[in-house]
Amino acid sequence: SIPERPFGNDALTTMEAYGWPGNVRELKFAVERALCVASGEAVTAGDLPPEVGGSSQAGNQATGGTFDAQMTAIEHGILQRSLDRCDGSQKEAAAALGLTYDRFRHILRKHGLTKA
Numbered sequence: 001s002i003p004e005r006p007f008g009n010d011a012l013t014t015m016e017a018y019g020w021p022g023n024v025r026e027l028k029f030a031v032e033r034a035l036c037v038a039s040g041e042a043v044t045a046g047d048l049p050p051e052v053g054g055s056s057q058a059g060n061q062a063t064g065g066t067f068d069a070q071m072t073a074i075e076h077g078i079l080q081r082s083l084d085r086c087d088g089s090q091k092e093a094a095a096a097l098g099l100t101y102d103r104f105r106h107i108l109r110k111h112g113l114t115k116a
Contacts, residue, residue, distance in 0.1 A: 010045040014053040
């Protein structure tokens, strides 16, 4: 489940100015990526993919830049936001993400998100 958050004016202006050569599929990917990497209350232009006009540092800064590092950071963010939305309930967060409780716990351990 991708977290819901509003898009800021800078992100909307950047998206409106882009030509979208990949059409709807590219737009869908850009929106999903921005929602996953955004760390604030709203999506900013810096959260958009670099090809759309976003910051190339948005995905690379905290993750080291490799594909695997970026995917790990995105996965970590999804897990953390799901736990936050479910008030820390791992069972509820697992269900919200469509995961079994055991798989969710395994992924949490991988990301160091389990309580001691």
